Amino acid sequence: MSGAGPPPPPPACGPPWPAPLPLLLCGLGALLGWRWLRRRRARGLPPGPAPWPLVGNLGRALLPPCLRRPGWAGCGARAAGAGPAAPGPQVFLTRLARVYGNVFSFFLGHYLVVVLSDFHSVREALVQQAEVFSDRPRVPLISMVTKEKGVVFAHYGPIWRQQRKFSHSTLRHFGLGKLSLEPKIIEEFRYVKEEMQKHREEPFSPFPIVSNAVSNIICSLCFGQRFDYTNSEFKKMLGFMSRGLEICMNSQLLLVNIFPWLYYLPFGPFKELRQIEKDITSFLKQIIKDHQESLDGENPQDFIDMYLIHMEEERKNNSNSSFNEDYLFYIIGDLFIAGTDTTTNSLLWCLLYMSLNPDVQEKVHEEIERVIGPDRAPSLTDKAQMPYTEATIMEVQRLTAVVPLGIPHMTTEETVLQGYTIPKGTVVLPNLWSVHRDPAIWEKPDDFYPNRFLDDQGQLLKKETFIPFGIGKRVCMGEQLAKMELFLMFVSLMQSFVFALPEDSKKPILTGRFGLTLAPHPFNIITSKR
DSSP: OTTOOOOOOOOTTSOSSOOSHHHHHHHHHHHHHHHHHHHHHHTTOOOOOOOBTTTBTHHHHHSOGGGSOGGGGGGSSOOTTOTTOOOOHHHHHHHHHHHHOSEEEEEETTEEEEEEOSHHHHHIIIIITHHHHOBOOOOHHHHHHHTTOTTTSSOSSHHHHHHHHHHHHHHHHTTTTSGGGHHHHHHHHHHHHHHHHTTTTSOBOOHHHHHHHHHHHHHHHHTSOOOOTTOHHHHHHHHHHHHHHHHTTOHHHHGGGTOGGGGGOSSHHHHHHHHHHHHHHHHHHHHHHHHHHHOOTTSOOSHHHHHHHHHHHHHHHOTTOSOOHHHHHHHHHHHHHHHHHHHHHHHHHHHHHHHHOHHHHHHHHHHHHHHTOSSSOOOGGGGGGOHHHHHHHHHHHHHHOSSTTOSOEEOSSOEEETTEEEOTTOEEEEOHHHHTTOTTTSSSTTSOOGGGGBOTTSOBOOOTTOOTTOOSTTOOTTHHHHHHHHHHHHHHHHHHEEEEOOTTOOOOOTTOEESSSEEOOOOOBEEEEO
16 A cells, blocks of 8 residues: 555645636626616516516526416416416416506516506507507517518517508508408308318317418418418418417527527527528518519509519619518518418407307307398498497407417607606517406406497497507507408308317317417317308
8 A cells, every 4th residue: 555645735826626716707697687687676667576687587487386486376377277288478477467566577588578467557658658668679589580670570660650551551452441352251251161061060170271261361462362271381381370479489489588599509499480480481482572573563463562563663762762572571471470360369269269158159140140141141331230249259359369468569768657667678568368357347357248348228339448459559450351350250150150169078278378379279169050
């Protein structure tokens, strides 16, 4: 053992293992970040849960439910009677409003987010202070996907006003809000009826049929064509669109707003979203290219033709015009995606609620029989004589709030809202789900009760607090089209069929699947001819 002995002492110039300096710096950075967030909370901001360093409150959402603090416990809890699925963020944020108030805040990384949970705060922000609250957030995930162009996500200002004004007037030219669009909607229903009749009285999913029909109405306005329901490319695009809207609210993808480089990771939802974006881009750009090659300047057939003609006129007169092929692509994307997904989900919710409430369905059938009869196609002119049917559609919209958190807004300057200081650059979420289920406004708000929209004489009541399309300067541009489609398609479906759930099916979860829009969980229905 002569060679053995104690190890030599470490050199005097340093420790025997790596210095803890990096750990100390990380700890110091975390502490400073935490103190900075706490100071921001103290400057008159709306109340809310305490944030974590670096990730803000997103970190709590990523924890297992058993480790969350009480204020965040509801995020992973099951909805009462809802089975194993967790409720979406619209339900979670509504619960937080009960703790912190109708105007509260949290942090997504270093971004301050303010949630408006009642009608009065939403109206004060989006209508009374519209110039301050009408911008869109400059956060990495939104910017990467939308390039801050188009109509839905573009920043509020002169360019947005030009593009929106042109888009709205062009859609009106092709029938938006006019009786001239009725034949296209009724014609599309013939394909819906044909597809549903193929199933006879066997259970089937209504999702692809309804999605194809609604998308084809948008396609006829924008692209001048409809697609056959068996078109594989069209079916793939609708699937990509639905999946893309769903995964955009994935908690891992939300981390892109804190660490933008995550967007380029070659796996998981990051890779999936980039591939979806690539495929939809290829589909839409090919359609634009086909229009450029076949354009007849004297005889425009659709929205793309009108935009291309206007773009050339602008180039001759204004070298700095915002009208260009790139902007056209993002506007077409807005119309195609938003115009399909929102109305599709609204109609699917209508079918689900009719299947769950046969007494209401029977009253709708009776009104259709009395006003229209079994054979004549419905018309928008029938609306005035069909208050119960209209009230039923509105009650479905109230309960489901298809865009439950609206499209995020952003403040352009510091302001005061409901007594709280809202800094410039704050992300603002109007929680329409909460507004439409506010017990201070709606009696028994969780019950399905169409009569709440009718007066004592059975006539339709217009309620200021009913805002499924939002309010203010960024109100949904497709509101008129959506109302037309909902009424004509719903009445056509009710005129032709009785809807029911299969006898052995479980009651569907009514909190929905949250993406940017709120879709029903998958369900099957059975149709029988009337």
